[in-house]
Structure formats: C-alpha cells, structure tokens
Amino acid sequence: MPSPSVQCLAFAFKEISGQVICLDDFPVHLTFSPERHATAKQWLEKHLGAACITDSTDRHYFADLLVEFFAGRRQNFPSPARSPFVERGTEFQRHIWDCIAEIPYGETKTYGELAQAIGKPGAARAVGQACNANPLALIVPCHRVTGSSGLGGFAGGCAVKKYLLEMEQLTMLRKTENRL
Numbered sequence: 001m002p003s004p005s006v007q008c009l010a011f012a013f014k015e016i017s018g019q020v021i022c023l024d025d026f027p028v029h030l031t032f033s034p035e036r037h038a039t040a041k042q043w044l045e046k047h048l049g050a051a052c053i054t055d056s057t058d059r060h061y062f063a064d065l066l067v068e069f070f071a072g073r074r075q076n077f078p079s080p081a082r083s084p085f086v087e088r089g090t091e092f093q094r095h096i097w098d099c100i101a102e103i104p105y106g107e108t109k110t111y112g113e114l115a116q117a118i119g120k121p122g123a124a125r126a127v128g129q130a131c132n133a134n135p136l137a138l139i140v141p142c143h144r145v146t147g148s149s150g151l152g153g154f155a156g157g158c159a160v161k162k163y164l165l166e167m168e169q170l171t172m173l174r175k176t177e178n179r180l
Contacts, residue, residue, distance in 0.1 A: 006044055008037070009060055013070040016160045018137070020062060027062050028083035030137050032156025040085065040135070047084070069138065072171035075105035077139045085135030096130035103144040106172035108165065110148045128152065138164075 007022045019037035021029040021044065029040045068074035079101075086094065099117060103109050109117075111124040111131070120126075131142040132155050143164040146152045154161035 006048060007060060008041060009063060011063060011066050013066070014163070016156075016163055018156065020066075022060065022062060023084070025061070026083075027077075027136065027139060029085050029135050030139055031135075032137060032154075032160045036155065044084075066138075070167070072167070072174070076141075083135060089130075089133065089135070092126065093130040093133055096127055097134055097136075097140045097142075100131070100134070100142050100145060101140050103141060105141075106168040108144050108146045110146055111152065112148050114145060124148075131155075144168075 005024055007025075009020045009022065011018055011020065016032060018030065018032040019034065020027050020031075021037070021040055023044075029037070031037050031040070065074060065077060069077070086097065089097065095118060096114060099114055111127040112121070114127045115121055115123040127145070128147075131145050132153065134140050134142045134155070137143070137156060141164075143154060143156075143161045146165075151158055151161060151165075
C-alpha cells in the first residue's frame with residue numbers, strides 16, 4: 001500500500017498567517033502557531049516517515065477555500081476527513097470540537113455556555129483546554145469561543161482571534177446592509 005502524501009502549506013492574509021497540513025489532499029492540521037505546526041510535522045514524520053512530507057508551493061484546493069473565507073465568501077469548511085490529530089483527542093475534546101463546529105459564522109459562545117450545553121456546567125476551564133488543543137483551527141472555529149468577561153485565549157494568539165472575530169462580524173454587517 002502506498003504511503004500517504006502529506007503537503008504542508010503556509011498562508012497569510014493581511015496581518016495573520018498560518019500553516020495547514022493536508023494528508024492525501026484533506027486538511028488534517030491547521031494552526032496559526034509555527035511551533036504547533038513544527039510539532040505536528042514531527043509527529044507525522046515519526047508515524048508516516050519523512051519521505052512523504054513536502055512543503056508545497058503548488059496551488060492547492062484548500063488554499064482557495066481559505067481565500068474565500070478571508071474574503072467573507074465562505075462561512076464554513078467541509079467536514080474534515082479523518083484527521084490523525086483529531087483521533088488523538090480525548091472523547092471530551094472531540095465532543096467539544098463537534099460543538100464548536102456548530103457555532104454559526106459571526107457568532108460566539110462562551111466557554112461556560114459550551115460547558116452548560118454539554119451538561120457539565122462546571123467544566124468551562126476544561127472547555128478552554130479543549131479549545132486550546134484543537135488541531136483544526138478555522139475548520140473547527142475555536143476562535144468563536146470566548147471568555148465570559150472578554151476575548152479569552154487562543155493558541156494562535158489573541159490578536160489573531162480578535163482579527164477573525166472582527167472580520168466575521170464585519171462580513172455579517174455588510175451582508176445585512178446589502179439586504180436593506
């Protein structure tokens with residue numbers, strides 16, 4: 001059986017940048033943290049072999065999806081294929097990531113609201129930790145989860161989280177104005 005193909009893509013939009021790893025053309029890891037990207041690549045190299053991992057400069061369909069997202073023309077991404085990084089998550093983390101994926105574009109939920117929604121009202125901090133461990137930023141839009149008294153944390157940095165939330169709110173405002 002042939003080894004899977006792994007492509008590592010870098011992207012940048014205005015003042016933010018990130019990296020995505022695609023396994024056989026499907027995104028399996030997306031981050032705004034170069035350190036997390038390096039760690040993910042190392043894990044894949046160990047488990048799949050370094051020979052199949054390439055830093056791709058070729059045009060990739062997922063790059064087009066990112067362009068649409070950052071232009072405000074895409075509000076969500078296709079459901080991710082089986083990601084080895086998602087599969088490594090705990091049952092609790094995967095449950096939280098599924099809940100996060102349901103948060104509509106331009107809206108937010110607090111860590112406490114998500115904890116309440118899963119029937120664990122005292123688990124707001126654990127929800128935050130699950131957000132921090134999310135291997136598919138944007139695809140599983142953990143930037144839409146905030147603290148009860150402010151922005152909260154974000155693995156890619158608070159400036160990136162703030163930019164993403166403001167971008168989504170501005171896109172929604174423009175759509176509302178265009179309907180009037």
